[in-house]
Amino acid sequence: METQRLGKPDQLGQLDKVEYEIFSHRLFNIVEEGRIAMGHVSASPVVVEGGETLCAFYTPEGEGFLTGAGILLHVTGAADFVKRTLDWYRDDPGICDGDQFLWNDPYVGGQHTQDNIIVKPIFYQGDLVAWVGSFMHTHETGAIDPTGTCPRATEVFHEGIRSFGLKIMDGGRFRQDIFNTVTLNTRDPDLVGLDHKAKIAGNNVCARLFLELVDRYGLDFVKTAMRKMIDDGEKMARERLRKLPDGTWHSQLYGDSSGLEQRPFKVVCTVTKKGEEIIFDYTGTAEQNPGSLNAALPATKGRLFCVLMSQLFWGLPWNEGTVRPMRLIAPEGTVVNARFPAAVSNAAIGMGGLLGEVAHECIAKMLHAAGGEFLEDAVSSYSGSAQHAYWYGINQAGKRFVGTVLDTFSRGFGATPFRDGVDTGGNVIAPAGSIADVEMFELKYPIMYLFRQHARDSGGPGRFRGGVGGEAAYMMFGGRNVTMGAYGCGLQTAVSYGLFGGYPAPPSRTFAVMASLLKERMAGGWVPASAEELASMGGSKKELAANQPEFAVGDYDVVFNKWLGGGGYGDPLTRDPEAVARDLQDRAVSRQAAEGVYGVVLDAEGHPDLAATARRREEIRAERLRLGRIWENAGTELP
Amino acid sequence: MPEPNFREELRIHDQLAADWHGDRVIRCRQCGHAFGSLFQNYKERALLRVRKPWEYLPDRRPGEFVEYWEFYCPGCGVLLAVDPMGPGDRKPTWDIRIASPPEE
Known part of the structure; x- marks a missing residue:
């Protein structure tokens, strides 16, 4: 196999600038076409609606030079799969035209076993000229617990089948034996199978269109352009870093679950920026957990790429050149660099949010100190981790199903120095994703939505408040042998930060109400519309742990899930009282929060009394001055 | 609230700033209170109150x-x-340490 190396540096200046721009935009459209093709083949809600999918191109050596607008967690992780394919299989069984390799081991790349990628070498006139990879979060892995993010896992061996570069396409021939093995070992082989075929389709679309570009522009142009894309990414990243102040910023947050039990653990990040380089140092972070609240090193790298692209390097090329100025220090044996064979299935949902938010907070403060054009990017918490409920059983059509809540993809965004955060703004790790489609969800699963709405008080208070998250209630109906569980982080801690006196968003919450009077009351035309009304139905109420092993549920049993919003910015006592009154009217804040944390005095109709508000706020400030103590004078007794 | 002027002050925080070319003392932008050197943790000279989280929620x-x-x-x-501070935390975190201002 002859590997075509990228263009030499002295060729970079010879590219026609206009042709280069057309080429690079066409290439971006190609990975978008690949991503859309995957969405057409897959039937999995997490792919079709949640947008957890991605196509990307890699150099012949496995360096990512362009990725699409899918799930950004996997840009660096996917490159690791290409590199490992080259390392392990170049000679035996060999890498040939028409091959495609299936991977999902989280210690090689990706976040957890649910992240399946198929990488395809692209050959031109017999030589390897590039790779394409199609990535997808697959909703079921045949693990100890349904979905593959496992409340009971203590080792990665519990988290489902792991593929190590299986040649699912061999010289252009589809390998039915491999396909059967990787699908029939799961609880939902039909949808998992479509997911794998979707990735093959995504690769085929991208490779065919890439080769059309090679025909049009010539191989020398394409190779030189690939190098330029990576080099441009690095150059622009360094240029942006030079504009920022040098210094050190520090953040810490707590998780609330080891994966097996509720308990706190700390994640610490120190960011040092000097000149054109930036270091993310997680020294001081807790030792790895016995359960699944851990990240292997590829997952931590992938999350940091996402943090950088969404906050610091937005607008720059999405490739590995852009992160060359970054260095990561993640001590081995901690929750951000767990040792094999630790369970790591919560790397994306639970750990990812934690390790991402501490990095986001440091960057936000650095951008604030830069001021000027960067001030607007000093954003409070994006709402890092949520809790996802899932169900497993026989659906209304008699088929086995595994379904996961996707509404938490509509998290609230953080406030900025100039405005409130976006309510239910989206999922920062998957910019092309969306909230679940209620009708499709109810069609596939024996579940009915009772309500889905913005969640009051779910954004962090501040001069500008965090965008609110949401809440929903799901009623079982028409299934058989249905069980449910949950995974994630952030019920007894908030995986969220506030900025400069703004508060973090409050934590998530999930509970089930079983054997209630709902059936009888619905027969009378009543449908609950809030958590308070769910509590009025009688029955038994079960507060779920962050990682909740399965339990049986039946028709008319209800699960309530509230997911968090964004962090606040600035002292809430400086918020415009009229804005607080609007929040009350819009159900964004409660009267108790309006009066207690914002210090706004409201009349019976919810209008602010400005004079009384000014007095109340003075009282609160006086209370702060009276009860606060200077830390260095407080000794061991903290006030 | 006064408009920020980044050419004259290094605004390390929404409410705190220092004159990099002057005494390099962190001051409150509301009242002028001095928190000490830019190279010390302003939280150690701030008033601290430890509270239960989310106590404003119904x-x-x-x-x-x-x-x-x-x-x-x-x-x-x-x-x-x-x-957010856990059981083992005894000292305020030092969240902002500026080594040099951004390029003019």
Whole structure:
């Protein structure tokens, strides 16, 4: 196999600038076409609606030079799969035209076993000229617990089948034996199978269109352009870093679950920026957990790429050149660099949010100190981790199903120095994703939505408040042998930060109400519309742990899930009282929060009394001055 | 609130700034209270109050694993930071250390 190396540096200046721009935009459209093709083949809600999918191109050596607008967690992780394919299989069984390799081991790349990628070498006139990879979060892995993010896992061996570069396409021939093995070992082989075929389709679309570009522009142009894309990414990243102040910023947050039990653990990040380089140092972070609240090193790298692209390097090329100025220090044996064979299935949902938010907070403060054009990017918490409920059983059509809540993809965004955060703004790790489609969800699963709405008080208070998250209630109906569980982080801690006196968003919450009077009351035309009304139905109420092993549920049993919003910015006592009154009217804040944390005095109709508000706020400030103590004078007794 | 002027002051925080070319003392932008050197942790000279988190919520549930350390300006009482702190935390985190200002 002859590997075509990228263009030499002295060729970079010879590219026609206009042709280069057309080429690079066409290439971006190609990975978008690949991503859309995957969405057409897959039937999995997490792919079709949640947008957890991605196509990307890699150099012949496995360096990512362009990725699409899918799930950004996997840009660096996917490159690791290409590199490992080259390392392990170049000679035996060999890498040939028409091959495609299936991977999902989280210690090689990706976040957890649910992240399946198929990488395809692209050959031109017999030589390897590039790779394409199609990535997808697959909703079921045949693990100890349904979905593959496992409340009971203590080792990665519990988290489902792991593929190590299986040649699912061999010289252009589809390998039915491999396909059967990787699908029939799961609880939902039909949808998992479509997911794998979707990735093959995504690769085929991208490779065919890439080769059309090679025909049009010539191989020398394409190779030189690939190098330029990576080099441009690095150059622009360094240029942006030079504009920022040098210094050190520090953040810490707590998780609330080891994966097996509720308990706190700390994640610490120190960011040092000097000149054109930036270091993310997680020294001081807790030792790895016995359960699944851990990240292997590829997952931590992938999350940091996402943090950088969404906050610091937005607008720059999405490739590995852009992160060359970054260095990561993640001590081995901690929750951000767990040792094999630790369970790591919560790397994306639970750990990812934690390790991402501490990095986001440091960057936000650095951008604030830069001021000027960067001030607007000093954003409070994006709402890092949520809790996802899932169900497993026989659906209304008699088929086995595994379904996961996707509404938490509509998290609230953080406030900025100039405005409130976006309510239910989206999922920062998957910019092309969306909230679940209620009708499709109810069609596939024996579940009915009772309500889905913005969640009051779910954004962090501040001069500008965090965008609110949401809440929903799901009623079982028409299934058989249905069980449910949950995974994630952030019920007894908030995986969220506030900025400069703004508060973090409050934590998530999930509970089930079983054997209630709902059936009888619905027969009378009543449908609950809030958590308070769910509590009025009688029955038994079960507060779920962050990682909740399965339990049986039946028709008319209800699960309530509230997911968090964004962090606040600035002292809430400086918020415009009229804005607080609007929040009350819009159900964004409660009267108790309006009066207690914002210090706004409201009349019976919810209008602010400005004079009384000014007095109340003075009282609160006086209370702060009276009860606060200077830390260095407080000794061991903290006030 | 005064408009920021980044050419004259290094605004390390929404409410705190220092004159990099002058005495390099962190001051409150509301009341002028001095927190000490730019190279010291302003939180150690702020007023600290330890609170239960989320106590403003009507549906607050018990069992939280963290406390919120709230830091106020001793001059005017403005809230400067709300930090989640766990059982082993004894010292305010030093969240902002500027080594040099951004390029002009």
